[in-house]
Amino acid sequence: MSDIVLSCEGLVKRFGGITATNNVTLNLRRGARHALIGPNGAGKTTLINLLTGVLDATEGRITLEGKDISKLAPHERVRLGMVRTFQINQLFASMTPLETLALVVSQHRGLGTKWWPSLGKDAAVAARAEELLAQFHLSEVADQRTEHLAYGKRRLLEIAIALACEPRVLLLDEPVAGVPAGEREELLQTVAALPADVSVLLIEHDMDLVFSFADRMTVLVNGTVLTEGTPDEIANNPEVKAVYLGHGEEAGAAPPPEGHQAASGGSAAGLPASSGANLHG
Numbered sequence: 001m002s003d004i005v006l007s008c009e010g011l012v013k014r015f016g017g018i019t020a021t022n023n024v025t026l027n028l029r030r031g032a033r034h035a036l037i038g039p040n041g042a043g044k045t046t047l048i049n050l051l052t053g054v055l056d057a058t059e060g061r062i063t064l065e066g067k068d069i070s071k072l073a074p075h076e077r078v079r080l081g082m083v084r085t086f087q088i089n090q091l092f093a094s095m096t097p098l099e100t101l102a103l104v105v106s107q108h109r110g111l112g113t114k115w116w117p118s119l120g121k122d123a124a125v126a127a128r129a130e131e132l133l134a135q136f137h138l139s140e141v142a143d144q145r146t147e148h149l150a151y152g153k154r155r156l157l158e159i160a161i162a163l164a165c166e167p168r169v170l171l172l173d174e175p176v177a178g179v180p181a182g183e184r185e186e187l188l189q190t191v192a193a194l195p196a197d198v199s200v201l202l203i204e205h206d207m208d209l210v211f212s213f214a215d216r217m218t219v220l221v222n223g224t225v226l227t228e229g230t231p232d233e234i235a236n237n238p239e240v241k242a243v244y245l246g247h248g249e250e251a252g253a254a255p256p257p258e259g260h261q262a263a264s265g266g267s268a269a270g271l272p273a274s275s276g277a278n279l280h281g
């Protein structure tokens with residue numbers, strides 16, 4: 001069994017004249033806690049959209065467990081174990097976390113989308129839903145309609161839904177963005193406690209989270225991989241410092257938009273400021 005779970009090679013995505021993804025090669029190791037960072041507009045979300053099949057690549061190849069998945073539809077990639085966090089949609093808004101998770105578990109296990117008989121008849125579905133509720137600090141709100149949940153709880157439910165699909169690879173796009181300070185800690189703890197056998201690719205502007213979470217980091221700038229390395233290597237890389245410190249405009253950086261958490265060190269572009277990561281030189 002290869003050490004690499006998910007891989008992309010020479011990935012290119014053009015939107016008209018914009019090259020959002022420029023010859024990106026990235027390998028996600030088994031069990032990795034891999035962070036993808038870069039300024040706003042660097043192409044991080046586009047890369048996730050290419051990996052999950054929401055967008056078709058202009059060029060390049062994507063493999064999951066050695067199998068070429070470049071041409072597969074999004075749902076086929078999910079079935080093979082690559083799952084991203086879902087935005088809670090209208091369907092889920094009127095359902096409770098318990099109902100939602102029972103539905104997803106039931107559907108994933110091929111038991112159909114009628115969660116109510118599943119919940120009544122299938123003890124295993126109910127047990128798994130309860131387990132996810134506990135793991136994601138949702139037990140006490142299990143019977144409230146999702147639309148009435150606090151924002152942090154909704155983000156927890158999004159990750160719980162993804163885990164209910166039993167992923168090998170989990171792609172998280174800014175899980176703490178916009179979450180109020182009082183709800184952040186619970187979310188950070190939960191992300192830190194994700195199962196070790198699930199390989200995680202995390203996009204995040206909050207450098208406190210990135211540096212406490214990641215064992216590997218890739219820096220994307222203008223659609224291109226600037227560098228990849230351990231958190232220490234990234235924190236001490238002069239080119240990365242240049243992107244985040246002072247030369248941001250040349251490198252395509254912009255201040256974080258509303259809702260993006262800046263690092264607690266208070267630097268201009270949400271750059272690393274903690275965890276012994278000496279990015280301030």
Ligand SMILES: Nc1ncnc2c1ncn2[C@@H]1O[C@H](COP(=O)(O)OP(=O)(O)OP(=O)(O)O)[C@@H](O)[C@H]1O
Binds near residue numbers: 019040043045046
């Ligand atoms: N559907 C699209 N059509 C045209 N251009 C797009 C489309 N999606 C993304 N882009 C462009 O591709 C580039 C990369 O955008 P992307 O959203 O991937 O960046 P990002 O790194 O996720 O940024 P952020 O940190 O702000 O979330 C940007 O210039 C963006 O305007």
Ligand SMILES: [Mg+2]
Binds near residue numbers: 044045046
């Ligand atoms: Mg994005």
